[in-house]
Amino acid sequence: MSDTTSPKMPVANSFNIGAFITKHATLVALFGLIAFNMAFTNHFLSMQTLNVNLTQVATIVIVGVGMTLVIATGGIDLSVGSMMAISGAIAPLIFLGTAVKISEIHLAVAVGMIVAVVAAGAFGWFNGWLITRFRIQPIIATLVLFIAGRGIAQVSTNGNLQPFKLAQFQWIGLGRWFGIPVQVVIMVALVAIAAWILRRSLFGRQILAIGGNENAARLSGIPVARVKRWVYCISGLCSGIAGLVVIAINSSSDANLVGLGMELDAIAAVAVGGTLLSGGRATVTGTLIGALIIQLVRYTLLANGVNDDVAKLVKAALIVLAVWLQRHGRS
Amino acid sequence: MKKTSLLALLSSQGVLIALALLILFGWLRYDNFLGLFNISTVLRYNSMFALVALGMCFVIMTGGIDLSVGSTAALGSVVSALLSPYGMLVGTLGGVAAGLCIGILNGVVIVRLRILPFIATLATMLAANGTALLLAQDQTVSVSYDGTFINLGQGDFYNIPIPALIAVVAYLIGSLVLNFTSTGRTVLAIGGNEDASRLMGLPVNRVKFLVYALSGGLAGLAGVILASQFGAGQPIEGVGWELFAIASVVVGGTLLTGGVGSVGATLAGVMLLGLIFNVLNFENGLGWISLSAYWQSVIRGLFLLAVVILQSRLATKESTA
16 A cells, blocks of 8 residues: 555565465455456456446445545544535535526536535534544434435435436536546545645645544644534535435436445445555555455456346445455564 | 422433323324324334344444344345245344354454454445345245234234334343343443453453344344334345444434443434324324324434434533532
């Protein structure tokens, strides 16, 4: 993992194949999967396969970036799926003119997208506020919004499907820049920014310090509450963007379904990617690789005629195996 | 000092007070709120959640979490529906055994492989979901109406719904085990401080294993009731049950860090969250306002919010007092 960052990482004295494989297990597994597919899956090496897999994985990674930062502080965010639903409900309310009428369509789309993402960010901030102001455990604090958030999205749309066909908006899920799907570009950009933040910025070091030892971080003068609120806010913003991508792909917004179960997909990607779930050590590129591995395993099984239900069993085993290997590799 | 003790009372008995107030409100405001039909419908439906929440309560008291209960219940419902032609006993035992298998798997992964409960049960949630869909061939499995299987979910015993009876018995046993057996005290000790419990020679691993097996078995039983009550094994039911159960446990005052908990208050938590939906239905029936069913999750969320904020205020009061 290129951006594995830990304050107390042991320095390797000599090169060792075994250590290299355990340390880069996720990367090795990814290349192993690709090699397997090149050998056994027909038409694997095509632009189409690449695009299909990247498109499907993009929303999970976008949410996973925020989730990685949250988990790096030792927290968790269960409300990401609900925040996706909120953002996915708000944007069409604005650009379809249900809530407010804006005659210029480009302006309406821009306002809709910004308001939706900012609203999701505000809900994320609310999570952080609950956690820091009342010292509520993250899993419970975000459970509040997990339950209420989807309700808010459903209430604001009356539970109705909002269908649309609007090129000015749907570029975010269906468009391409230089042949690359737009959401893949967004995904890569977010991963790059977050990886840079974790490795190079003061904010990133503060996040890891809090995850490593919160009390020590507080005593050494790190503004723990502020950093945490920002981290949950970022998770909300990422979820908001992912919500827009999902409704753009579907050409409709269904508050009952947008982002359903996303929290678990994102957490699985983070865990398989090698981020420590207790906090203090995090890798955003790992999360990207983790999500790609989970996606590619599923694709491999489906492409070779295995039932999707069996693929779920394999995914479950994969999560346990990956986390167990990482434990083993460290001790 | 007086204010603190009032807060303490509110926190220890808060869920009971809130439940009593909600029932009083419903009784005064709606005609048939305490009628036999409504009571029996509410009890019949919520007994499934009560069983799941009981298992969750034990898991949380050890400081763990079980995310797999929802899909385990779905698996239990599918297995029992498939076995329902062989009678009530076989159907029930099959469903419970399926849940027990998932619970045992959780226990092994958490205790032997020492993987965080959150991740371990996340994985088994997927596994149970996949297995349920495989067994059901991606469809709902209708139960056999020839035998006695449907009586379990739809029948009454002296006007009391049978699922409610099962839940009450389970809670009585749970309460006895927690308060009067060494296993029950070990559960709380583990949640209080796992390392200290281990050093004291308590059978930490065995009790943790038992707790997850119990949670799986109870989820399986909830699945059996689901199948028998609605006449079908439903492989995709149970989404979000785990979080509803966690919310009930927390509303009941059990701390998520473990070490503190009450089985009875958990039952009150389940009833409270369940009755919110019921009150909403009655309110709509009056015709003054029209709140869609979607409001129930908003209101439940707000309720959870109020409870956790109250709990945290109390905890800071106690630590400064």
